[in-house]
Amino acid sequence: MTRPVGILGAGLIGRAWAIVFARAGIDVHLHDAADEALERARDAIATSLDDLHQAGLIEDPERAMSRIRYDSDLASAMAGVGYVQECGPEDVETKRRIYSDLEAVVAKDTVLASSTSGIAASRFTDHLHHPGRCLVAHPVNPPYLIPLVEVVPAPATGQAAVASTMALMEQARQTPILVNKEVPGFVLNRLQGALLNEALRLFADGVCSAEDLDKTVKHGLGLRWSFMGPFETIDLNAPDGVVDYGNRYGPLYRDVDRERGDDDPWQTTTLAALDQQRRQQLPAQRLGERQAWRDRRLMALIAHQQSLTND
Incomplete structure (x- = not known):
């Protein structure tokens, strides 16, 4: 017991x-x-x-x-x-x-x-x-x-x-x-941080609005990531698996990585501009209501996943 x-x-x-x-x-x-x-x-x-x-x-x-x-x-x-x-x-x-x-x-x-x-x-x-x-x-x-x-x-x-x-x-x-080694942020927050850092840079550079960046994950990456991780994703996204994917798209990702400077994406001005766009979409007084909505959506997703055969 x-x-x-x-x-x-x-x-x-x-x-x-x-x-x-x-x-x-x-x-x-x-x-x-x-x-x-x-x-x-x-x-x-x-x-x-x-x-x-x-x-x-x-x-x-x-x-x-x-x-x-x-x-x-x-x-x-x-x-x-x-x-x-x-x-x-x-x-x-x-x-x-x-x-x-x-x-x-x-x-x-x-x-x-x-x-x-x-x-x-x-x-x-x-x-x-x-x-x-x-x-x-x-x-x-x-x-x-x-x-x-x-x-x-x-x-x-x-x-x-x-x-x-x-x-x-x-x-x-x-x-x-x-997690085999003590590293700052462990694993999840390092992965989340990488995505957030890039999203903030794209937002600060005027490449995309806050709403459209959220749509990119919500209606794009997030749909796959809700049931498989990034390595399985790339393994399935090339005819011959992960090595084939690396040969096809590795140069693009390396070039994108080289573009990133040493600038701090968490600038006060960037966060203020982001907050302004987010408050237009969701007033501060409705944050609690939206958090409850998030939890209900998570419950519905989990209930759906539990109804399927475990993979």
């Missing part, structure tokens, strides 16, 4: 992780030092579970809800857990303190994993007595709708911690990938 999972931090990501584990039949101990944060989390989780039920993605939201225990005392919350998902602030010194506190209250074999989007685990775990059980398990928001999890061990991380984390993510119906 799987030991309970501890979650440190009842914010947006901590609440989402609680849903991931609870719906998979795993007991969850959700900790936050602020009682009001736990109360907000309880209400938000109940709403999200109901939304998942309405979308046909969970059968018994009440049962999932019953698996989550809310506790403002760290030692009590982490008693008996076999794995901790840390969802604290994106700050190295804060994480170092959090991990010292966790090490003092968990069992010696408890895996400590961080949800950090880009901070290497070695930067906030090297001072611990048992750094070999620490790593990063970076989700995509919200993880109960987008299943990818980047598992990123530090040089000191033991194989047992990696293997048990990968297995737990599979049990929780996530899709873990193993």
